[in-house]
Amino acid sequence: TWDPLPIVVGGDVGVTFFGGGSKKFTANVGPFRDTLDYSTTNIHIPVTAHARFQPNLFTWVHPYVEGVAGFLLVSTTLDIDRRHHGDVIDNKTEMAGSAAWLYGGGVGMMVKFADLIQLPNGLTRVLADVRFRYLRGSSMRSPSIKINDDQSYVVSSTPVPDPSMISFNIGIAVQF
Numbered sequence: 141t142w143d144p145l146p147i148v149v150g151g152d153v154g155v156t157f158f159g160g161g162s163k164k165f166t167a168n169v170g171p172f173r174d175t176l177d178y179s180t181t182n183i184h185i186p187v188t189a190h191a192r193f194q195p196n197l198f199t200w201v202h203p204y205v206e207g208v209a210g211f212l213l214v215s216t217t218l219d220i221d222r223r224h225h226g227d228v229i230d231n232k233t234e235m236a237g238s239a240a241w242l243y244g245g246g247v248g249m250m251v252k253f254a255d256l257i258q259l260p261n262g263l264t265r266v267l268a269d270v271r272f273r274y275l276r277g278s279s280m281r282s283p284s285i286k287i288n289d290d291q292s293y294v295v296s297s298t299p300v301p302d303p304s305m306i307s308f309n310i311g312i313a314v315q316f
Contacts, residue, residue: 148192148204148315158182163287172225178218178287185213186275188242194250202250208273212303214238216283218293236283236295240303246273250313262316269313277303 162179188210194202215237222230248271256264281297288294 144196146193146195148194149190150192151189151210152186154186154309156184156186158184161287163289165291169224174225175221175223176291177221177223178293180285180287181217181219182284183215183217185215186242187211187213188275190246200252202252202267204248204250206246206248206273207244208246208275209243210241212240212242212275212277212280214240214280214282216285218285218287218295234285234293234295236285236297238280238283238297240277240280240300242275242277244273244275244304246271248272265315267313267315269309269311271307271309273305273307273309275305275307277305279303 160180160182162177164178165176167174167176188208190206190208192204192206194204194206196202215235218234220230220232220234221228248269250267250269252265252267254266256266258264279299279301280303282300282303283295283297286294286296
């Protein structure tokens with residue numbers, strides 16, 4: 141922030157978990173039991189930079205409007221554990237991923253709850269941040285891993301021509 145010019149430049153990295161699935165298969169091998177565990181995890185990681193018009197009202201309220209640009213990483217991970225009588229005999233991981241460019245805008249409000257003063261002339265603000273963003277992206281392929289009932293799996297991807305997302309965030313921001 142450049143006071144009194146109400147312009148803020150910054151960046152964000154987020155992680156969103158979109159769940160996953162799991163399947164467990166068992167087979168009796170003599171007196172022991174073999175198990176095969178499949179589990180999937182789906183993650184989105186937006187990495188963005190922003191430029192904001194953010195006036196300082198009453199020294200503690202900071203509403204803003206922003207322009208945002210960056211990229212989105214999408215990842216699906218499959219973990220396979222093969223166990224014989226409880227001991228891991230094979231462990232395998234397979235990943236599929238994709239990426240897209242992002243751009244958009246947002247509005248928000250920051251409320252200051254602490255000023256950290258470093259003498260002779262340093263100031264760091266700690267603020268609560270509430271934000272709405274609308275982001276659009278370039279075309280991408282969204283990866284997925286499907287576990288079949290016959291203990292096989294299929295790695296595929298679905299085309300997404302114009303991904304877009306609306307996000308609502310509540311968090312802590314530090315300005316220095």
